[in-house]
Amino acid sequence: MFVEILNLARKDLINMNSTDNKFSFNTGVNITFLNDSLNVNSTKYNSSISYDNLDNYTYESVIQPRVTPFALAVRTLVLGWAIAFTITIPIKDEWGGIFFTASSLDIFLAWSSIIIFAGSFLISGLIFWGYVFSAAIQTPFLSRLINNYFSDHGILVTIGNKSGNNIEFYALDNEVSKIKEVEKEILNRRKSITDDASQNTSYSDLKKLKQLHEEGIITEHEFDLKKKQILGL
Numbered sequence: 001m002f003v004e005i006l007n008l009a010r011k012d013l014i015n016m017n018s019t020d021n022k023f024s025f026n027t028g029v030n031i032t033f034l035n036d037s038l039n040v041n042s043t044k045y046n047s048s049i050s051y052d053n054l055d056n057y058t059y060e061s062v063i064q065p066r067v068t069p070f071a072l073a074v075r076t077l078v079l080g081w082a083i084a085f086t087i088t089i090p091i092k093d094e095w096g097g098i099f100f101t102a103s104s105l106d107i108f109l110a111w112s113s114i115i116i117f118a119g120s121f122l123i124s125g126l127i128f129w130g131y132v133f134s135a136a137i138q139t140p141f142l143s144r145l146i147n148n149y150f151s152d153h154g155i156l157v158t159i160g161n162k163s164g165n166n167i168e169f170y171a172l173d174n175e176v177s178k179i180k181e182v183e184k185e186i187l188n189r190r191k192s193i194t195d196d197a198s199q200n201t202s203y204s205d206l207k208k209l210k211q212l213h214e215e216g217i218i219t220e221h222e223f224d225l226k227k228k229q230i231l232g233l
Contacts, residue, residue, distance in 0.1 A: 029169045055160035069131035073124040080120015087113040
């Protein structure tokens with residue numbers, strides 16, 4: 001009877017593991033929990049890891065700068081010059097605007113162009129020399145500026161494989177709760193696998209024990225004692 005009950009519990013566990021569960025991230029990554037494996041797919045790749053090969057599950061905040069300090073300095077300079085040049089196009093008397101002998105509009109546009117040109121040159125110079133200075137005194141104030149305003153923020157998720165073929169993908173900062181749900185699902189699936197393996201062992205031991213009793217190798221009393229030991233009673 002105990003063997004039958006254990007077998008029914010094992011079937012219920014298998015049915016529970018057969019339930020699929022899917023998590024979709026805004027970065028285009030989909031995680032699907034299948035019967036015996038975890039599947040991760042996106043537009044670029046499609047990978048699977050069986051639950052018994054899952055080694056670890058980690059996630060950490062990452063910052064990916066979109067520009068380097070030198071590139072930021074160059075972009076600031078080019079953008080400033082482009083705006084300054086565009087402002088000068090409607091001016092009819094450039095020199096008159098500079099020396100305040102032209103119309104008020106020409107004067108305004110001419111000096112706006114000069115200020116923007118000089119300002120972009122000054123700012124780009126400050127960025128470049130600020131980077132050199134911060135590197136010399138090892139103060140990452142410019143790096144913090146780039147990290148705060150010119151970087152992409154996200155979460156790097158790593159699903160470990162015992163063979164070393166880990167799966168990595170990025171999620172957004174506001175998807176932490178979903179990442180934790182995936183972690184909880186992984187723990188539940190791995191626990192189910194462990195429980196299933198334990199039940200398989202108990203089931204096999206009970207079958208052997210019953211066979212020994214039927215063949216008269218062990219007594220009824222020894223059978224009962226060993227059966228309780230296997231079932232943890």
